């Protein structure tokens with residue numbers, strides 16, 4: 001698996017430092033609130049787990065599964081809800097937890113949906129931000145690292161459902177996905 005990686009972009013150590021830093025900011029910003037952390041499956045899982053343990057607050061954790069990729073390396077722009085929340089967001093402060101923001105199609109769609117359902121506030125914590133990929137205007141409130149417009153895998157991020165278990169974020173060798181297309 002490691003042989004398919006051209007370069008490590010965000011190391012395990014850096015990821016842990018990001019979680020500590022964002023955890024402190026979120027703890028301070030949501031002091032006296034009881035937010036719901038909404039993780040977008042499946043990519044959020046490692047980040048949700050590490051970030052949540054750096055937040056010194058009582059909060060709910062819930063998950064949604066949405067998809068816009070369908071197995072390739074470019075967003076289709078068509079966001080589908082595959083699994084919905086099991087908790088009401090009405091009058092609640094929501095923090096969406098994501099692995100990466102690229103076009104922002106996913107996050108803008110989910111924010112609109114949660115606001116429509118009556119959420120009091122909807123903010124976002126993302127491990128990675130790829131602003132060069134934007135198709136919609138959007139700036140996440142909590143960003144771990146801004147990265148260039150590369151297709152990355154690891155620490156939750158997949159290519160065709162693989163590589164999510166890499167402990168770091170890396171750039172996939174182009175020949176790995178060239179084989180499929």
Ligand code: IMP
Nearest residue numbers: 075101102103104105106151152157158
């Ligand atoms: P957006 O809707 O284009 O902002 O994309 C958000 C989703 O696309 C993320 O939650 C990821 O699942 C996926 N994604 C975007 N960029 C990458 C990448 O470089 N590697 C793997 N998945 C990605």
